[in-house]
Amino acid sequence: MRLVASDLDGTIVGPDNRISDRTVRAFRNCVRAGIDVVFVTGRPPRWLGPLSDSLGHEGTVICSNGAITYDLGAGRVLKAHALSLPDLFAAAAIIRGLYPAVRFAAETVDGFHLGPGFLDPGVELPGAVVPAPLESSLTESDTVVKFLARVDGTSPDEFLRTVGPAVAHLVSATHSAPRVAMLEMSLHGLNKSVTLADYAASRDIDPADVVAFGDMPNDVQMLQWAGCGYAMASGHPAARAAADRVAPAFADDGVAQVLEDLLRRL
Known part of the structure; x- marks a missing residue:
């Protein structure tokens, strides 16, 4: 050892x-x-x-x-290891097609970008983050290291089973939340x-x-x-x-x- x-x-x-x-x-x-x-x-x-x-x-x-x-x-x-924005947005479109009520967030080297409704009501926003669609808040200067998708009405395992294969050509998807259906996506192959x-x-x-x-x-x-x-x-x-x-x-x-x-x- x-x-x-x-x-x-x-x-x-x-x-x-x-x-x-x-x-x-x-x-x-x-x-x-x-x-x-x-x-x-x-x-x-x-x-x-x-x-x-x-x-x-x-x-x-x-x-x-x-x-x-x-x-x-x-x-x-x-x-x-950064995700490209074209791959991120392409994955988002696929997931939205599977789960229209999905909400997104993105973690960068410098902070956090929250899409509308990503956090539960009453949860304190981190820092000075203002919820906004990722398409408007993320720019090419952002080093996105994790892309998050969250949805209600399903289990984390079922969410991963459905979404993982659909976006596998764009990102690597996994989950670590025992009870919340939230996927964590990284650079393809990472x-x-x-x-x-x-x-x-x-x-x-x-x-x-x-x-x-x-x-x-x-x-x-x-x-x-x-x-x-x-x-x-x-x-x-x-x-x-x-x-x-x-x-x-x-x-x-x-x-x-x-x-x-x-x-x-x-």
Whole structure:
């Protein structure tokens, strides 16, 4: 084990946006043992508070499902994989044809663009964001790293099953919300495993020496790529099917349990 790669939400971060003390100790012990640690999340860089506040992590974080490589200590983007606006708008048209009531949003390196109705009523708008159709708010100067689609009246899995194949020639689609039908779309061919593989290669680390943890469909490729992929027992069936092994549930500090065991074997 030379590299530990872990998802955040549902894997080590709970609904309260906290990381347990036991999990913090496990990751710090990995670092003390000379093991590289990288976090691989669907979150954008501006939502990495738990890593800096709880863990004191200052290393690399792979954000936005692989679209951004971020240096948390320096607070800067190292690399970004942008969606082209023509592909984004073409995908939007296809999705709207399938689900006329769909709402859209876009995440950029610098912020967030919200289409009308994307957020639930009463939810506070992030920063100074003013909802507007993406066709009018996005420009070629925006580095779009994630395109979001949300709809009511269906499940996240059904939404992905319907939309994913229809837009597969334009974008890579996945989801990470257990109950909200919201799709996360990135540059065609991009996912967490692609950027993690680049990160590992830059450190001359073979996939066989990587242990990865995840819990949702956006973790599937990463769990398959790693030499040993652990899905959370509390995670999505697709993640469990893709993984080599199942870690105890999030509520039981599953990642910490596995890391403690692996460290004992070193």
